[in-house]
Amino acid sequence: MTTFIFDVLNDLKKKNYNFSELTFILPSKRAGLFLKHQIAKVSNKTLFAPEILSIEEFVEELSQLKSVTNTDLLFEFYSTYQKLTETAKQDTFESFSKWGQILLQDFNEIDRYLIPQHQIFNYLSAIQEINHWSSESNQTEFIKNYLSFWNKLTAYYEDFTTSLINKNIGYQGLIYREAVENIEAYIQNTASKKFVFLGFNALNTAEETIIQELLQNDLAKIYWDIDAVFIENPKHDAGLFTRQHKARWTYFKNHSFNWITQNYSKEKNISVLGIPKNVGQAKYIGELLEHLKLENNNLQHTAVVLGDENLLVPVLNALPSSIEALNITMGFPLKSIPLASLFENLFRIHKTASNSYYYKDVITILSHQFVRPLFFEEHTDTSNKLIEHINSNNLTYIKPEQLKKIAPKHTAVIDLLFTNWSTSIKDTLSNCLALIFTIKSYLDEDKSSNRLSLEYLYRFNVLFNEVIRLNSKYNHIKDIASLHSVYKELLSSETLDFQGEPLQGLQIMGMLESRVLDFETVIISSVNEGILPAGKSNNSFIPFDVKLENSLPTYKEKDAVYTYHFYRLLQRAKNVFILYNTEADVLTGGEKSRFITQLELEGIHNIKHHIIAPKVPVIEHSLNAVRKTDTLLQDIFNLAKAGFSPSSLTNYMRNPIDFYYQKILKIREYEDVEETVAANTLGTVVHNTLEDFYEPLINTVLTVDAINNLKPKINDRVTFHFKNEYKEGDISKGKNLIVFEIAKRYVLNFLNAEIEAIKAGNEIKILQVEAHNEVEVTISGLDFPIKITGKVDRVDAYNGITRIIDYKTGSVEQNQVEVVDWADITTDYKKYSKSFQVLTYVYMMYKANNINLPVEAGIISFKNLNSGFLKFAKKESSRGKKNTLITEATIAAFETELKALISEICNPDIDFLEKEV
Known part of the structure; x- marks a missing residue:
């Protein structure tokens, strides 16, 4: 294929220009590399390479000013702001940086377009005065300060630009303005040079002035890359700027306009592909490249242009392994590197001065891939030990001293991470560098495996050294928040450059890198x-x-710039694949672009439109099943000999696979910090408090006075058990304080209910509290006895009738402790698990000869305390008569179901089958 650069060089060759004597000016540095490569193809003799400059480099040469970073400019501008603003009215550097950046951009635009500064600043000031009724005598202090700011814009600009020029530095707009002022002198001193401008489109006023001056003095040639379809259609935005230049520049009244081409109308294969989500686009790009590679064997003339540069990492991960030659013109954003997340977390926790840190933040830092290795100690991961201590002791907020006690050998690292940040900015920056070098010393042990990580560290070392340079030079950073702001500004502009062969293989680039x-x-x-x-x-x-009044660019002009870049990519291409996200998202882009609609409405090309659905494999949901091998059976038998508890049996009823995981494999849920007191912790606290209260009253009849004497102890015992169960978790505020008060209220309400029952003439005698029971059961088909074990919360005699009571802090209703059909008691967990549990307690006590039948058994629900003692009942039918007394017939019927359940667990022919929950 013939490229624009190749056509320009051919034209120059035909006109007998000596390439070595030319200076080529291009929109970007990258295009210069391709230009140099094309010269070798056009020229048939050896020659010295011509001077090739980007427009920014050329303008810098003209202005004699050096461009500096946005961050440097922000620091310089803050110095001007401090000098011209009363100390009492000055913003902090952090606040200033938010609006200072915007003002710098406006200064830049005003200068690039050569707008008279005083004119526009006075205009802006007048607008603000009108908006705020400046003639009114009762202005607030805020409005006075606000108007004062606008009135000082001219002074800010003049002092700032003068300071920059005196230091021979500048922002882009100032450099352009100075270049325009120097152009006449430059022309007089450079009469022998010949400049070639190529591939330009949107030019600011300064660029237009410079190029026209060189053209008028016959020192330059200019080549436009525009197609007839765009320039001849007065409404087509791709030709907006070129049409203006062609019509307005006096040079083109006597000289030809090079060039208007006819490439866009040539036959092309254009496919528009709607794909859901960004990751879907990345995956499809990978598939597309693999297909193209198979067709063409190489991707030498193929480019992937990322409209959204955040897609770079997903696309790189989706590239097929068959691609060998690859060049990425975009740098990998430093903010996407794992090390960036570590410093972001550190800045976040240290922004507010504190001597303790939220446990999730501490765990995030200790778990970080760059921090964890620093805690390795003789093949032991001490960071894991610290995390386990935080979780097991419910530490919601942690002090560095607590970490040092657990890991005394790592105090230096703990200090770098969690202390010495709020003393001074200088110390904070020293901390950051020391942390980088500490990580480096670990990575240096295996350099070959850690080369990429060491490169990350190097770039962050450079970044923090730049912050140190800026702070030592200007001394504007006064707190961690300002430091964080400067760090983020530098981080957002830094990239990790890829190494590759720039002229070979597949090219991956952003839209602006595709120019020329x-x-x-x-x-x-x-x-x-x-x-x-x-x-x-x-x-x-x-x-x-x-902006319209002063011919400054608005969003319309900026859209036209991208319209040109988009259509210019299509001009000479033969195969075009346009991808868009079908999932409209206001944050990351809406519906398909108007560019696609315009392509379809033009009717020049046959557009193939497809909606690509991702390949989603059909995953059939199958319930887990675990076969009972000889080894597994032995584990089950061992568990049966050790003892089944009522809760473990109901766990099997609920889901046999959970029983297998928890009781056989001993897999427990990960212990995390309980920020808010969990339901089981609340239950344990209430149970233990009542055990403390009633244990001294065993074998005594309860009296009102005895119960009243327990009330003053509620706060003390509940507090004691909370500390015992909730470890070092804080119950002094928030939801935890509410749960603490609920626990006290549960106990108090229970005691009040006991008093009401006694006052009503009922006699209550405490027989047992937290009674441990253990019985052996013989089951047909098993040659060993099965043990059943468990604790009963309370056994009492209520008006002479023995009651087996189970406490529940959750809500329980009467119908949950009633049984109609005995066969259902071991199959329907939701409906009958409570009945099963209380009957198991009765069964154990009866078999152990600890009670005489008949008895009553049931539940006291603290959330449903008004319902009193919820008695187990056997019903003849769903609406039939209830029998609440548990007799030998009841136990016999239950024993049949209990043995059948245990037989099923121990049966080698019945697998552990997962139930759908």
Whole structure:
């Protein structure tokens, strides 16, 4: 294929220009590399390479000013702001940086377009005065300060630009303005040079002035890359700027306009592909490249252009392994590197001065891939030990001293992470560098495996050294929040550059990197509204109408820039794949781009439109089944000999697979910090408190006085058991304080219910509290006795009738302790598990000869205390008569079901089958 650069060089060759004597000016540095490569193809003799400059480099040469970073400019501008603003009215550097960046962008635009500064600043000031009725005598202090700021814009600008020029530095706009002022002198001193401008489209006023001056003095040639379809259609935004230049520049009244081409109308294969989500686009790009590689054997003239540069990492992960030659023109954002998340977490926890830190933040830092190795000690992961201590002791907030006690050998690392940050900015930055070098010393032990991680560290070392340089030079950073702001600003602009062969294989680039370059096959991603084009974003203090009045670019012009880049990619391409996200999202782009709609409405090309659905494998949900091998059976028998508890048997009823995991494999849930007291902790506290109260009253008849004497002890005993169960968790505030008060209220309400029962003439005698029971059961088919074990919360005699009582802090209703059909008691967990549990307690006590039948058994629900003692009942039918007394017949019927359940657990022919929950 023929490229624009190749055509330009051919034209120059035909006109007998000596390439070595030319200076080529291009929109970007990257295009210069391709230009140099093409010269070798056009020229048939050995020659010295010509000077090739980007427009920014050329303008810097003209202005004699050096461009500096945005962060440097922000620090310089803050110095000006401090000098011209009363100390009492000054913003902090952090607050200043938020609006200072916007004002710098406006300064840049004003200068690039050569707008008279005083004119526009006075205009802006006048607008604000009108908006706030400046003639009114009763202005607030806030409005006075606000108007004062606008009135000082000219002073800020003049002092700031003068300071920069004196230091021979500048922002882009100032450099352009100075270049325009120097252009006449430059022309006089450079009469022998010949400049070639190529591939330009949107030019600011300064660029237009410079290029026209060189053209008028016959020192330059300019080549435009525009197609007839775009320039001849007065409404087509791709030709907006070129049409303006062609019509307005006096040079073109007497000289030809090079060039208007006819490439866009040539036959092309254009496919528009709607794909859900960004990751879907990345995956499809991988599939597309694999297909293209099979067809063409190489991807030498193929480019992947990312409309959304955040897609870089997913696309790199989706690339097929068959691609060998690859060049990535975009750097890998430093903010996406794992080390960035570590420093982000550290800055976040240290922004507010504190001597203790939230446990999740501490665990996140201790678990970080760059921190964890620092705690290795003789093949032991001490960071894991610290995390386990935090979880097991319910530490919601942790002090560094607590960590040092557990890991005394790692106090230096703990200090770097959690202390010495709030003393001074200098110490904080020293801490960051020391942490980097500590990590480096560990990675140096195996350099070959850690080369990428060491590169990360190096780049962050450079970044923090830059912050140190800026702070030592300007001394504007006064607190951690300001430091974090500067760090983020530097981080957002830094990239980790990829190494590759820039002229070979597949090219992956952003939209701006594609300027002047041509490819046979182009894949463009994220062609959605809000991304391509970016839409109506206005990050400026200058109102829209003021921009129009002063010929400053608005969102319309910015959209036209991207329209040109988009269509220019299509001009010479033969195969075009345009991808867009079908899932509209206001944050990351909306519906498909207007560019796609315009392509379809033009009717020049036959557009193939497809909606690509991701390949989603059909995953048939199958319930787990575990066969009972000889080894597993032996484990089950061992468990049966040790003892089944009522809760373990109901666990089997609920889901046999859970029983297998918890009781056979001994897999327990991960112990996490209980930020809010869990339900089981609340239950344990209430149970233990009542055990303390009633244990001294065993074998005594309860009296009102005895119960009243327990009330003053409630706070003390509940507090004691909370500390015992909740460890070092805080119950002094928030939800935990509410749960603590609920526990006390549960106990108090229970005691009041006992008093009411006694006052009503009932006699209550405490027989046992937390009674441990253990019985052996012989089951047909098993040659060993089965043990059943468990604790009964309370056994009492109520008006002479023995009651077996189970406490529940949750809500229980009467119908949950009633049985109609005995066969259901071991099969329907939700309905009968409570009945099963209380009957198991009765069964154990009866078999152990601890009670005489008949008895009553049931539940006291603290959430349903008004219902009193919820008695187990056997019903003849769903609406039949209830029998609440448990007799030998009841126990015999229950024993049959209990033995059948245990037989099933121990049966080698019945697998552990998962139930659908």
